[in-house]
Amino acid sequence: MIEIDWKGWKRALFDVFFPGDCPICERAAYLDEVSFACLACLDEVAWIEKSRCKTCGVGMDGMEYAGLSCKNCREFPPLFTFGRTMFFLNKAGQSLIHQLKYDGNKRILEDIPLFLKRVPGYLEFITGAVLIPVPSHPKKIRQRGYNQSAWIAEALAKEAGVSTVAYDCMKRVRNTSTQTKLDRSERMQNVKNAFALKDGTCLDGFDRVVLVDDVYTTGATLDACAKALIDRGTKQVEVATLGHG
Numbered sequence: 001m002i003e004i005d006w007k008g009w010k011r012a013l014f015d016v017f018f019p020g021d022c023p024i025c026e027r028a029a030y031l032d033e034v035s036f037a038c039l040a041c042l043d044e045v046a047w048i049e050k051s052r053c054k055t056c057g058v059g060m061d062g063m064e065y066a067g068l069s070c071k072n073c074r075e076f077p078p079l080f081t082f083g084r085t086m087f088f089l090n091k092a093g094q095s096l097i098h099q100l101k102y103d104g105n106k107r108i109l110e111d112i113p114l115f116l117k118r119v120p121g122y123l124e125f126i127t128g129a130v131l132i133p134v135p136s137h138p139k140k141i142r143q144r145g146y147n148q149s150a151w152i153a154e155a156l157a158k159e160a161g162v163s164t165v166a167y168d169c170m171k172r173v174r175n176t177s178t179q180t181k182l183d184r185s186e187r188m189q190n191v192k193n194a195f196a197l198k199d200g201t202c203l204d205g206f207d208r209v210v211l212v213d214d215v216y217t218t219g220a221t222l223d224a225c226a227k228a229l230i231d232r233g234t235k236q237v238e239v240a241t242l243g244h245g
């Protein structure tokens with residue numbers, strides 16, 4: 001009797017209709033069948049697995065830095081207290097962020113459980129906190145149709161089980177220009193007073209507030225959000241991002 005490789009056929013058919021699905025190598029990614037990106041491609045991501053800055057979460061391999069902050073956080077201490085990030089923005093990490101942020105490829109977040117396995121302590125960090133996505137300006141949401149930080153917060157909360165996502169607590173009151181070409185002080189100026197808490201917002205009763213964003217570059221955006229929260233009485237703000245760089 002001829003044995004039909006149904007799995008293989010299914011995969012082949014799927015690849016015809018949905019080619020180039022892996023966000024990193026852009027080849028069909030269903031060969032692994034357990035992840036959206038290829039597992040081999042996820043190995044290419046520069047995960048922050050060991051020592052890290054306690055304030056922003058950036059990896060600090062090479063020495064035992066446990067409990068210390070990186071040079072950037074020491075020189076320009078942010079208003080948030082603790083932070084975690086998942087990976088450095090090498091080529092593979094950049095592909096993930098780019099597809100999520102600019103192409104609106106939400107399916108990347110299906111691999112969040114795998115991401116969390118590769119970054120020890122991240123899940124524990126967000127568990128029990130209220131997660132606040134860095135808000136997009138309504139104009140940008142109209143253009144793009146989504147806020148990728150809200151997607152990330154939602155995906156993280158799903159894994160953490162008890163975390164709550166406060167989608168509607170903050171707003172971006174100014175539509176800031178793109179920050180890619182700005183240095184740290186220009187970025188700080190660019191996002192100054194760009195965020196505010198919405199009227200009637202009440203975060204009382206939450207012990208921990210964690211701001212969620214896609215990328216940590218200089219920390220200026222997260223710091224501006226932290227300021228808006230602290231000005232309205234939040235005692236401690238922490239930050240969680242996907243990429244750093």
Ligand SMILES: [Zn+2]
Binds near residue numbers: 025026041
């Ligand atoms: Zn791949």
Ligand SMILES: [Zn+2]
Binds near residue numbers: 069
């Ligand atoms: Zn740091």
